[in-house]
Amino acid sequence: MTYLAKPKLHHPTLPQNRVCRTRRDYEGKISTLCAGCGHDSISAAIIQACFEMDVEPHRVAKLSGIGCSSKTPDYFLGNSHGFNTVHGRMPSVLTGANLANRALLYLGVSGDGDSASIGIGQFAHVMRRGVNMVYIVENNGVYGLTKGQFSATADQGSASKKGVVNSDTPIDMASLALQLGASYVARGFSGDKKQLVPIIKAAIAHKGAAFIDVVSPCVAFNNHPGSTKSYDYVREHNEAVNRIDFIPRKEEIVVDYAEGQVIEVEQHDGTILLLRKLHREYDPHNRVMAMNYVAEHQAKGEVVTGLLFVDNSARDLHEHLNTVDAPINTLAAAELCPGAATLAKINQSLR
């Protein structure tokens, strides 16, 4: 047997969410990743976020490329359709799927090799187009699945497990997403679920291209001293700009943050993001400031986490293309085929 079915043990007392699902309904198959792999924590965060957001699992389409990270969609949301595409090209498949049916929630999961190395082209263009999605890169600085080669996000000077030093300049995915026009950009750490879950929840509520870079240590190949993507390194150098809480629509906001430290950000669907500022001067509505801030702190060896940027008025690809409101995969022949009489007119115009 090469796949592991998870035993369905439904506890009668498990709490249900507003769409009458328990957490269990958001789980998938048992992970086959290494014990301690950061990617599994991200899967757990996705499960929690979807449960808490009352997402109907079957209304999610989860897509990925190839890699350990890209395997994970099999390990959450077992009642969603999933698509493990080809290496580095998930963005185009997600774009096409989104064009076909705008009514689903699109969750793209990728790795740093998948999105920053082989797939950087598609990554760039899916952000530019403003495809309405949640795009998560599970960033470990290496190719896990092919056993530890450097990826394009590996820091210059960082050493591989075998002692090889990376001399190439790293690509910072969050900075890139900011530059390319993503309308929601955040960074999390797989070891900090409290920060990550609200970031994913807010991304789900966001309409437009939402990108989350999640530093996710690879315990097999990139968790040693000298790595800048290890648990220890990230814990020591984590520079969180804010903590967010995600408040579903119409819920009363009762948080006891100190005055001046909290800002409310209303999302497109009326939901509220509560931002607890850790840095008084940080303004997540300012794309240029976000880019500068990330770059400055990166230069100091710090990993900036939190919600880096959000634009609530973003327009998505469907709005740019002015497509009909109904999913186009539901349009009937009568709405698509102009018919024989029109064809006769076309013929006449070609004589």
Place this chain on the structure above:
Amino acid sequence: MSAQLQPDAQPAPLAAVNDFVVKFANVNGSGSASANELFAKAILRMGVPVSPRNIFPSNIQGLPTWYEIRVTGAGYLGRRGGVDLMVAMNPQTWNQDLKEIEPGGYLFYDNSKPLPASRFRTDITVIGMPLTEICNATYSEARQRQLFKNIIYVGALSVLLDIDPGVIEKLFSEQYKGKEKLLESNFKALHLGRDYASQHLPKIGLRVEAGDGVGDRIFVDGNTAAAIGCVYGGATVCAWYPITPSSSLAEAFQKYCQKLRVDPVTGKNRYAIVQAEDEIASIGMVVGAGWNGARAFTTTSGPGVSLMTEFIGLAYMAEIPVTIINVQRGGPSTGMPTRTQQADLVSCAYASHGDTKHILLFPEDPHECFDQSAQAFDLADRLQTPVFVMTDLDIGMNQRLCAPFEWDETKEYDRGKVMTAEDLDSGRDFGRYLDVDGDGIPFRTWPGTHPSKGSFFTRGTTKDAYARYSEAGPDYVYNVQRLLKKLETAKSLVPQPVARNARAATRFGVIYFGSTSPAMSEALDALDAAEVHVDALRLRAFPFPDSVRQFIEAHDLVFVVEQNRDAQLRGMLINELEFSPDRLPAVLHYDGTPITARFITREIGDRVRAARKSS
């Protein structure tokens, strides 16, 4: 020797009614294309079939370009070869253009600047007209001088060839409806040319005589036709990346969607077109949309297909409907980007690594581009696999006279085996890769269908019949054997071959496909007339239906005529049907120009006569 050629013997000037070739030698970007098309259409409107071909460089402005029009009362729409009247408007290509004129033919040129006698041939009739002089005297603006020069020569030619000026005026009125100024200036230029020709130029032996050879046929290029086919076939997602000669297909799709696919109430589009960042992204989007239940296509040419191959393998393995229109051009590599070939058969039929096999359709003309593009979506949905429409530059970018498009309103789209929420609730077993009824085709569900049933994980890796990851040998073999069975099922669903029997029983046959068609029809007439009898079979799809095997079995020798170097179709026939190579001699034309009837007639004629002698 008494039969010595006399150097001064002059061939008689050519004389022909409704059967000659005019070639325009122009400079790219000089606005000649629309004037030349006007010339072609005028003859068509007189009821005389024409067959034009653009011969253009990979360039925007300044390089030579040609437009060759065959006037053919007999209705032979293939390229004839040879030129009877050369309209030489490009000094750069003068020598080459002059050489192409048939002995006894005609040269029409701009004699505003005198040329030494040595630049001309003595065995042709030379007709000079001071076009630049006339333009300079009439127009002050440079652009006007250039554009109206084209209309002036059309006017002059209409006198030389007896083309009805009323027809041209009518074409102008249609084109410039509501733009009175433009209409008037075109009328003026036309008559400038006509007046000069009537007063100064001699009559020539070539003539157009009104006829009724056109009927209700339409005049359209294959790319436009395929685009309209995609609209009628229900395509909603088009992702593409510009490449000659396929770009005009995506652009035509956009144009017709804007006319025919906008919701009249909301003004919103019932289609989505994305110009992707490359062909990998184009096909990726098509795969995603097809997976999610939309009818999606991309249009490309050879280099694009090369980039798409990994995704094509995924679509084959994961069983996703995908339509790819390949407007073939000369390869390999950048090859001859503005010339025609049928050289992507193998790269498409077996695209991607591992054991793959894909459906190919071969339209012969724009009419079939329409039909087969529309049908491709049904086939892709039914068979859940990539379907290629294999057109080429000759069909795609040249206007061709063809039967009008038809649409059967009683026919519904075939969306294939898709399980709905009701199907799933009724307790039917759903195995995404399970062959439930023996045709090799499994059921699928679209994402979002049902809260708890029917979801599955799509992947290019191996899996069992219930879409669960599996590297077990038997699961793999079950799956890839089922894929083969699907291809078997496809044989009866794809367009079937079209047979044409020779006038007398014969042991010789010929197999051909696609844009070779018009040249072949003409060649078969010529061969029959020369008592060389050959039965013909025009293939319209791969995998080959059983009738292809039967046709080859019924003949001792079957010529395989194609426009590539390596006899790709022949190779596929040998491999797939296991015929002996001796039985299938290749007839190949691959210099980038469309194959001609003269070439086919000579090749097959000679070889049949040789075979008869030796047997």
